[in-house]
Amino acid sequence: MKGLLAFGVLAFLSTASSSQSDLIQRLDNLENDWHRAEALVGQQAREIESLTAELRNKEMSVRQHIARRQASDQKYGFSARLNQDVASLMNNEAIVFDQVLTNVGQAYDPTTGMFTCPFSGVYEFAATIVSNGAHKNLDAELVMAGKRLARLHSTVYGFDQGTQVVITKCQEGQHVWVRHFGTSDTPELPAGYSAFAGHLIHIDT
Structure with missing residues (x-):
């Protein structure tokens, strides 16, 4: 009886340890996913900023071209x-x-x-x-x-x-x-x- 009880305790401890390891692994995976998502969001933000600046430059170029075309008529x-x-x-x-x-x-x-x-x-x-x-x-x-x-x-x-x-x-x-x-x-x-x-x-x- 005592032997059976000891086996049950060991099995429980082994299961608990395995569950804790799985939990730690899942937390690590979630943290890695978070960092990857954060990096991706940062990259996309930089790309959006770059595209915005490019659009502003193109808009300015178009405005200047229109101004020159209008001025050429003066x-x-x-x-x-x-x-x-x-x-x-x-x-x-x-x-x-x-x-x-x-x-x-x-x-x-x-x-x-x-x-x-x-x-x-x-x-x-x-x-x-x-x-x-x-x-x-x-x-x-x-x-x-x-x-x-x-x-x-x-x-x-x-x-x-x-x-x-x-x-x-x-x-x-x-x-x-x-x-x-x-x-x-x-x-x-x-x-x-x-x-x-x-x-x-x-x-x-």
């Missing part, structure tokens, strides 16, 4: 002349063509003499300076963002003129203007002769 051009006598100019001082004849798109400022490129693209500019002589030359330059595009020269003879035409690429927001160049000439310009003009040819796509 016209920008100006023509202005000097409507007052200029008796003196400092070196690198802007020549302000104060009388606006045409200013489609309002990109030319007659108070500063500067044209601001509304879009990155190709533009054409032309400038003419006329001196009243005074036995000295008159020099000027057509500049973009402070860098010379072309130099204009008018000789000592009265009402001589210098003209330049330039086709150039201009970045959005850059300024183009005409300025006096040098210190040894006579920067005197009579009213009604000198002129500055330009227009957009096409926008960069």
Whole structure:
């Protein structure tokens, strides 16, 4: 009888131990499944974030393309002349063509003499300076963002003129203007002769 009881106790303990091992194994399996699911959710979250960023970039690209297409239908051009006598100019001082004849798109400022490129693209500019002589030359330059595009020269003879035409690429927001160049000439310009003009040819796509 005692032997039978001992066998029963041992069988119970063996079953309990086996059940505990199975339980621990199941818990380990569940923990591993949880970690795998957590990793998978993290990966999917990163993929969703990446796809969202890609969609935003594509949306921005489409919007920019639409804006460029709409802008390409817009016209920008100006023509202005000097409507007052200029008796003196400092070196690198802007020549302000104060009388606006045409200013489609309002990109030319007659108070500063500067044209601001509304879009990155190709533009054409032309400038003419006329001196009243005074036995000295008159020099000027057509500049973009402070860098010379072309130099204009008018000789000592009265009402001589210098003209330049330039086709150039201009970045959005850059300024183009005409300025006096040098210190040894006579920067005197009579009213009604000198002129500055330009227009957009096409926008960069």
